[in-house]
Amino acid sequence: MIVKRALRRSLAQVRHVTPVPPGAARGLVAEVYAQVERDFGMLAPPVALHSAAPEVMAAAWMLLRESLLAQGQVARGAKELVATEVSRANACPYCVDVHGATLRGLGGPAPAEPGPLPEVVGTRLTFHYLNRMVNVFLGESPLPPEVPGGMRGGALRVLGAMMGASARKPRPPGDSLRLLPDAPLPAELSWADGNPYVAGAVARATAAVAAAGERSVPEPVRDLVTAEVGKWDGTPPGLSTAWATEAAAGLAPGHRPVARLALLTAKASYQAGTAIDAFRATDPSDRALLEVTAWASMMTARARSGGP
Structure with a gap:
């Protein structure tokens, strides 16, 4: 299928930096790549683009996995809706296409969840972060240029079906936390305290990115x-x-x-x-x-x- 073949080559869409090829990945990069392929269904370019900075890549993946992908109190469809709306507000068409397609593949959003649950706020945090990195390092669409214009609508539907099927598979929470060392949760992010897996991801990820900044x-x-x-x-x-x-x-x-x-x-x-x-x-x-x-x-x- 043209969509699957194109998606396998999607790392070529990354601009300004050169991602580590899957066959050359070692250590932390290889661990993250393996988790992404297992839990996201493909080696997602928004994560892989970070691979020249392994700890930052682990942070990005950890946030995405524990807030959006892992099982918890909030239905995946409700979180995909949050991801899509944040991406639209941040003018990130790439992420709107991916998560809007996944939402459609799931059959639409689940009922709104009451209150600012950690998974919901964690998803907002994740996409305010990822939208900016995607806007810098990727183009406007997850579909490579070789997908003809007349096929792009259908290709997005195929992508949505693929992502929706992947999203229905159960993913136990916490599996990514071993990728980075434990860290204290910053006070202004105490909203994460109600979910130990989200809190662990937020604490570890923000510490890793803060160290990168230093x-x-x-x-x-x-x-x-x-x-x-x-x-x-x-x-x-x-x-x-x-x-x-x-x-x-x-x-x-x-x-x-x-x-x-x-x-x-x-x-x-x-x-x-x-x-x-x-x-x-x-x-x-x-x-x-x-x-x-x-x-x-x-x-x-x-x-x-x-x-x-």
Whole structure:
């Protein structure tokens, strides 16, 4: 089938970084790849794109698995609806296609769940994070360009049927937690406390991404982005990226490229690609690029997840 053949080659859609090929994966990367293929039904590019930064990839997968995929108090259809709505609000058409198709494959959303349950808020956190990374490193559709235009609607229906069938399989919670060491749950994320698996994933994942930020994002840049995200109401900043240049202007010249990349990722991820070349001139490694964008994405995700 053309859709299945195309999806097997979907890692080729990743831009700006080179994912580790499945046959070359070792250690933590191999462990994450194996879990993703088993529990998601395919090696999902939004997770695999992180593979040059293994701990960050494990964090992204852990959040996705324990909030969205694992069995819990909330029906999978209700969580897929949350994932789709957050992705639409963040202008992430790739994730809207994937999770909207999965929702249709499940037969539509389950009844709304009462209250801010940890799985629901965890799903919001996960997709505020993933939407930004997908906007930076993937295109607008999960379907590769070789799928003809006239077949794309049907291909999405096939994808939805595949994902819906996969989503019905039971996945016990907690299986991903061994991928990263235990960590304390940040106070502002205490909404996760009602589910030990979600809480464990949130604590471990946010600690891993914070450590990545300490490695690759200079402290003055972290301070600037934290302040900018803290006062942001979520309104898109517009087509111009001058605001990011202006916000970074007070930093040392060597810090401005990373600040501009982090700011755009945090608040206008669909425009962050315009800052990558300047950042690469300061640090050409895929790992550093992923750690900067992951840290910025998580800053916004923590601020916008909407916990009680």
